[in-house]
Amino acid sequence: MDNIVGKKPALIWATHISVAVLVFLWLFPTVGLFVSSFRTGDQIASSGWWKALFPQEQNTMIRTASSDTQKQIDGNYVIEGNLFAEEGDAQGEISVWGTSSRNIGVYTPGDTADLGEDGMLTVEANGDYRLVNDTEFTGSRGERVFLTAKTPPSFTLDNYRTVLFSGKATDKMGKAFLNTFTVTIPATVIPILIAAFAAYALAWMDFKGRAFLIAVIVGLLVVPLQLALIPLLSFHGTVVEWFIALVGTPMEDNARRFAEVGWLGRLFGFAPGDTINSKGYLGVWAAHTGFGLPLAIYLLRNYMVGLPKDIIENARVDGATDFQIFTKIILPLSFPALASFAIFQFLWTWNDLLVALVFLIDSSGETTVMTRQIVELLGTRGGNWEILATAAFVSIAVPLTVFFFMQKYLVRGLLAGSVK
Missing domain, CATH: 1.20.5 (Single alpha-helices involved in coiled-coils or other helix-helix interfaces)
Structure with missing residues (x-):
């Protein structure tokens, strides 16, 4: 039971x-x-x-206004203001304060500290301060005030402005964001196009060696990426040099000519002043396509085999060619499997670092992808956690969006061929 x-x-x-x-x-x-x-x-x-949603109590150091803001009142020189306003924060509540980092809690709000020749300083709980002296204040920097304050929750968009729109070399995440799309979209579409034709042939066309080809494809699924990167890079460099040699001589002049074209130069990996450089978008597209094809063919072939045979036979009786059957019947019915592999390939290429480091070495930053840009942020700005957190979230935002919108196709594609 x-x-x-x-x-x-x-x-x-x-x-x-x-x-x-x-x-x-x-x-x-x-x-x-x-x-x-x-x-x-x-x-x-x-x-x-x-x-983050609750008031925070933290220690900080804030300077008073400079001597340029002083006023003469009743024979004394006075500098007034609000400590939180000096830092751009309009709110906060001070619990204790001091004039030395060694003893922050020596004063409470409303107390007056004797600064000697620098005058008398009074700080209130809301951050208002009054600095009074019988002689004129000098110096361009204000007095340091160390305080422990409870501030309300606050959030800022400055991190995203810095990451996406900063002109600094270490903050070119906006450029890297577009470069990642340039790598990911072709590296996702190209293997799908090739694999769809191959999967149809292996599923519905009879020819000698079909079983052997299927076995080879299954074997290629276990080939490690790291094992073939260097031979693939060497082969790609040879092909690029051969192509340039066909265009004309000398080879260096053609490299400069490609570099002057702009996007076509970057396609082959050329930059102004370069002679020969095989590090370009073509190389990274070829690498991702080569290592994505075995899984794509295997996944699509299993799905296409499970399609009703009667539909294909009826189409052939009606005089449809293999190409017409493929484009008008097989492809529309195979959309779940296509979308499933597209998700896998997109996530892999978007989050890839190894292939980008090998095929997109670029000191100028014109072809730098987001994963490499984050590594550069770690190396040059390891202490700026807000910048790193923002850059990391920008990097994962697109894969999250793709996954949530296409997850139903992912499940249907993974179950391809499991039920007859």
Whole structure:
């Protein structure tokens, strides 16, 4: 009676708990990265992202206004203002403060500190301060005030402005974002086009050696990427040099000519001033296509084999050619499998670093992808966690969008051929 159809398994609760745990383990760091991308570096250093919606108490140092703002009142020189306004924050509540980092809590709000020749400083709980001296203030920098303050939750878009629109060499994430699309879209479309034709031939066309080709494709699924990168790079460089030699001589002049064209030069990996360089978009497209084809052919072939045979036979009786059957019948019916592989290939190429490092070495940053740009941020700005968090979230935003919109096709494509 335990196996009655329709009766829920006894351990269904264990399945639900396991799924909930996996979802939490995936969602927790993603949400944390998203929240951190809207926080400042001081906020990230002082508290975890889960406290972002609550008031934060942190130690900080703020300078008063410079001597240029002083006024003469009743024979004394006075500098007034608000400490939070000096830092661009309009709100906050000070619990303790001091004039030395060694003893921040020596004063409470409303107390007056004797700064000697620098005058008398009074700080209120809301950040208002008054610096009074009987002699004129000098110097372009204000007095340092160390304080412990509780500030309300605050978020900023400055991180995204810096990451996407900054002109600095280490912050060209906007350019890297477009470069990643330039790599990913062709590297996803090209193997799908090739694999669709190959899968149809292996599924519905009779020819000698078909079983052997299927076995070879299955064997290629286990070939490690790292094993073939260097031979592939050497072969690609040879092909590029051969192509340039066909265009004309000398070879260096043609390289400069390609570089002057702009996008065509970058396609072959040329930059102004280069002689011969095989590091370009063609190389990275070829690498991703070559390593994506075995999985694509295997997945699409299994799906096409499971399609109703009567439909194809009736089309042939009606006089349809193999190309017409492929384009008008097989491709529309195989959309779930095509979308499933597109998701896999897109995620792989978008998150790839190894192939980009090998085929897109570019000191000028014209072909740098996002994964490499994040590595450069780690090397040059390892302490700016807000920049790194924002860059990382920008990098994963597109794959997340693609996955959520096409996940139903992913499941249908993975089950291709499992049920007859």
